[in-house]
Amino acid sequence: MPNAVTRSSPIQHLLESRGAKFRDVGGSSYAVHTDSEEDDLRTLERLGLCDLSGLHKLGVKGPDSETWLTSKGLDVPSDVFASCSLPNGGTIVRLGAGEFFLEDDINNTTLLALADRLDTHKGKLVRVEHQEATFLLTGRRSLEALAQTCGINFREVTSRKVVFTRVAGVSCGIHPETFREVPAYRLWVDPSYAVYVWETVAEICQSLDGGEIGAGCIYFELL
Amino acid sequence: MPLRSGISIMKIITCPINGPRPLQEFHFGGEVRTMPDPNSATDEQWADYVFNREGEPGLKREWWYHVPSGTWFIAERDNRTDEFVRTFLYGAEECDG
Structure with missing residues (x-):
């Protein structure tokens, strides 16, 4: 009953x-x-900071994970930490030789179907629970905001490849993207640190003439 | 790391998976040591393994952990100069430190 309670x-x-x-x-x-x-x-x-923590997530791990995902019609990235898009929106990231992290689009169509089939699968793969908070940092000044919180120079980072680093001292994964022709950085952070990371990054955004934004300007279905 | 001019620079460690990263992203995991077989080791050998550590200054092989990605690896560090000589995954090809 993965959707019985509103996330x-x-x-x-x-x-x-x-x-x-x-x-x-x-x-x-x-x-x-x-x-x-x-x-x-x-x-x-x-420069906007948007909370997308409601997006559903799924981890798949084990020697059969790649075969299982491709058998379900998904393209999987070949390089570690590289990502590609899910068919109905969303992202799949390779975390290791046999480990993948998936984050669905707002409608949660892909992961809902996958999770049901994964629970009944008997091969060499297991479900890994992921409850990270998702924050999207967007805009022309997003690099300046990251530069104040993180030791990685994102000007030199390949787009759509996850970087595991620290933001404001908290471990997180950062996924560089482009959204409406402006740079965007998706932050996946442990939910127990979510309030601290949000408050810290939001304060930096405000100091750079940016601020918090709603998910309605990312997903028009919400409006 | 203090320079002669008095300016400090960030210490960088090369993770075999994630590349060069600031020291703040790592935890030290202790000396690389081989555990004796608990079934055949004498009490003296086991006590030596549990309680004693190699304290002589020099080139050390140590476990280090890249916290954000959860990667354990081995580093050869000269603790006389605090320089990382090389880093590599356990049982894998070594890479430059």
Whole structure:
């Protein structure tokens, strides 16, 4: 019964206290917008921080994991830490020779079907529970924000390859992307550190004329 | 690492999987040691393994852990100069330190 309970973000209480409006899609709750829709879109292009922790995640590990994923029609990346897109949106990352991390799109169609089939599979693979918080840092000044919190120079990092490093002293995975022609960095962080990381990065964003944005400007289905 | 001019630079360790990273991303895991067979070791051999450590300054083989990615690896470090000579995965090809 993976979808019996609505998945909520570890920083939901924080965003609620700031007046964010929430909407449930695909079994998860998302903060739709923090300011007006137009303001959020402008902030997204300049420097925005968006909470996407509601996105469903799945880990698959074992010698049969690659064969099993390809048998389900998924393209899997060949290099360690490289990623590719899931058919209906979302991302799959190779974490090792026989380990993959998947994050679905907002509608949670791919992982829902996969998880059901994985639970009944008898081969050499196991499900790995992933409950990371997902934060998307977007905009032309996102590199400046990262430079204040992290020891990696992301100007030299290949796009769509995960970097495991520390942000504000907390271990996390960072996935460089491009969103609406501006750079974007997806942060996967342990949920127990989510509030601290969010507050720290949000404060840096504000100092660089950016701020928090709702998921409505990333996924228009939420509006 | 202090320089002669008094300026400090960040210490960098090369993880065999993730490449050069700042020291803050790593934890020290102790000296690389071979455990004697518990079934055949004498009490003296077992006590030596449990309690004693090699304290002589020189080139050491140590376990190090890259925390964000969960990677354990072996580093050869000269503890007289605190220089990492090389790093490599256990049982795998070595890479430059």
